[in-house]
Amino acid sequence: MFEWGWYNDIDPGPSLSYFTTAEINNMSDCAWSDPLYDATYKAQSTEMDPAKRLQLVYKAQQIIYQQSPYVPLAYSDDTEAWNTSRWTGWVQMPAKVGNVVYPPYGFATYLSVRPKTGGGGTPAGLIGVLVVVGVVVVAAVGGGLFVLVKRRTRSADEPLEE
Numbered sequence: 741m742f743e744w745g746w747y748n749d750i751d752p753g754p755s756l757s758y759f760t761t762a763e764i765n766n767m768s769d770c771a772w773s774d775p776l777y778d779a780t781y782k783a784q785s786t787e788m789d790p791a792k793r794l795q796l797v798y799k800a801q802q803i804i805y806q807q808s809p810y811v812p813l814a815y816s817d818d819t820e821a822w823n824t825s826r827w828t829g830w831v832q833m834p835a836k837v838g839n840v841v842y843p844p845y846g847f848a849t850y851l852s853v854r855p856k857t858g859g860g861g862t863p864a865g866l867i868g869v870l871v872v873v874g875v876v877v878v879a880a881v882g883g884g885l886f887v888l889v890k891r892r893t894r895s896a897d898e899p900l901e902e
Contacts, residue, residue: 759800826856828856
């Protein structure tokens, strides 16, 4: 017995695949098998009509619910918090329904969040440049010190110079 949680993909296919017979000894950690589920999973994975596919996904979920290869203890909401008074560029993925701080579907927030600027503050672009310059300077100084120490350190098997 164990307890854990999942993040699902935007497309239900990968999560539904874990319950197929083919995934036993692979991604299936419950080793559950149901021929009707396998057929339903296969049908939804090739259905091109979104409305028909959705009905097949619902059917697959219903089979899982009825057969109970897992016993869910809770259906928890993702709770996130972010500061919009000082930061901007937060992106919800998928739009209007997804996560912001930890989006399992993409990295839009990580690429776009930045400090807000308000008259007289330091522009966000300048802060980014200063951070990059600081990192380069630290790396250069650190690299220089490393080379200097390496040159001055003699290995045990080097002969002494006369």
